Amino acid sequence: MVTIEVMKLKQINYRLYVIVVGCGRVGLEVAARLSYIGFDVTIVEKSPDALSALPEDYGGFTTIGDATERDVLKRAKAEKADLLITTTGDDPTNYFVSLIGSKIFGITNVLSLVRSKENVALFEKSGIRAISPISLTIDTFERSILEGVELATGDGK
Amino acid sequence: MIDVLVVDDERHVRNLLVKMISNAFECTPREVQNAEDALKICEKEKFDLITTDIKLEDIDGIEFIRRLRLRGVFTPILIISAYATPDDIASACRFAPIDYLSKPFTQDELKKKIKGLLEYRKGSFERYLREAEGFIHSNVPGDLDKAEQIVRIMFSIMPSSPTPHYLMGEILEKRGNEELAELHRKAARALDLNERGYNRGDEIETD
Numbered sequence: 200m201v202t203i204e205v206m207k208l209k210q211i212n213y214r215l216y217v218i219v220v221g222c223g224r225v226g227l228e229v230a231a232r233l234s235y236i237g238f239d240v241t242i243v244e245k246s247p248d249a250l251s252a253l254p255e256d257y258g259g260f261t262t263i264g265d266a267t268e269r270d271v272l273k274r275a276k277a278e279k280a281d282l283l284i285t286t287t288g289d290d291p292t293n294y295f296v297s298l299i300g301s302k303i304f305g306i307t308n309v310l311s312l313v314r315s316k317e318n319v320a321l322f323e324k325s326g327i328r329a330i331s332p333i334s335l336t337i338d339t340f341e342r343s344i345l346e347g348v349e350l351a352t353g354d355g356k
Numbered sequence: 357m358i359d360v361l362v363v364d365d366e367r368h369v370r371n372l373l374v375k376m377i378s379n380a381f382e383c384t385p386r387e388v389q390n391a392e393d394a395l396k397i398c399e400k401e402k403f404d405l406i407t408t409d410i411k412l413e414d415i416d417g418i419e420f421i422r423r424l425r426l427r428g429v430f431t432p433i434l435i436i437s438a439y440a441t442p443d444d445i446a447s448a449c450r451f452a453p454i455d456y457l458s459k460p461f462t463q464d465e466l467k468k469k470i471k472g473l474l475e476y477r478k479g480s481f482e483r484y485l486r487e488a489e490g491f492i493h494s495n496v497p498g499d500l501d502k503a504e505q506i507v508r509i510m511f512s513i514m515p516s517s518p519t520p521h522y523l524m525g526e527i528l529e530k531r532g533n534e535e536l537a538e539l540h541r542k543a544a545r546a547l548d549l550n551e552r553g554y555n556r557g558d559e560i561e562t563d
Contacts, residue, residue: 214462214463214464216460216462234372239460239461239462239463241460253368255367256371257368257371258368258371258372258374258375259368259372259460260368260369260372260459260460261366261368262438262460274438275460276460279462
């Protein structure tokens with residue numbers, strides 16, 4: 200699915216170099232959209248099979264290997280990256296890769312998927328922007344419920 | 357406007373190269389996924405640039421380049437690979453004009469490499485031109501044959517230039533084959549969009 204935001208970004212024609220770690224459901228979609236916008240994207244993924252799920256029109260690179268190994272990130276040219284996105288299903292892995300990215304390769308912008316809500320604070324303390332699906336879901340629920348209340352009581356008018 | 361052929365077995369890299377090259381040079385590159393198809397296309401069509409991976413489905417990239425050169429195709433080649441060893445690069449260098457770009461790369465890096473190769477091509481074209489002129493106008497027997505060989509290389513490095521046709525016309529005229537000479541002059545005029553004609557020692561137009 201292509202959102203209006205993506206269409207807008209496509210017109211601006213940004214050209215950042217982004218490394219996406221993990222080619223699961225989240226990583227795959229993020230990488231595909233970023234490449235569609237026109238970013239230079241490399242996906243780092245441990246299992247070659249996962250990469251076969253990439254859409255036909257994905258225009259970017261793939262590096263096969265374990266991102267917690269420094270050599271693998273080097274092969275993905277992490278020192279040139281403007282943005283690192285870690286999307287594996289394991290918080291410790293995401294944390295470790297994010298830290299290597301920022302401390303060793305000097306990537307200034309690091310975004311990470313954080314599965315467990317309790318870990319968000321730890322990520323943020325280390326300068327990693329954390330995206331927690333659970334928090335996002337709860338926030339969305341809350342907003343929808345409040346909107347429902349406003350509609351029911353007529354305050355929303 | 358340039359004609360580019362992209363050879364890579366990885367679908368995603370092909371997508372990317374086609375996208376980047378068409379963005380940077382306003383053209384529509386052709387793409388194939390193996391060396392066999394690439395060689396077939398190169399027999400029929402002329403390109404200004406070919407990009408190829410080192411690892412291909414059928415034969416390896418270096419062998420592909422070697423076969424191209426053996427068939428008299430001297431198109432500039434950009435090798436794009438993540439795994440090229442120094443040995444690979446050294447053996448590829450024999451088949452100049454050639455350059456190497458390691459994966460992953462950004463659009464700007466790719467653009468720079470392609471520009472460099474096209475510049476180099478212009479330089480070598482000019483050197484060949486001076487050499488061919490020298491042979492055409494010398495009266496040593498056998499020099500016309502040498503000139504013809506050089507002009508054939510010029511054809512393959514700049515297929516859309518009228519200059520090799522003009523030169524071929526002169527060579528054939530000197531040999532007394534007026535009919536064929538006229539054909540080449542006609543072809544030259546058809547390619548010569550600005551109708552500059554050709555005079556000995558002229559500067560080459562950039563495309």
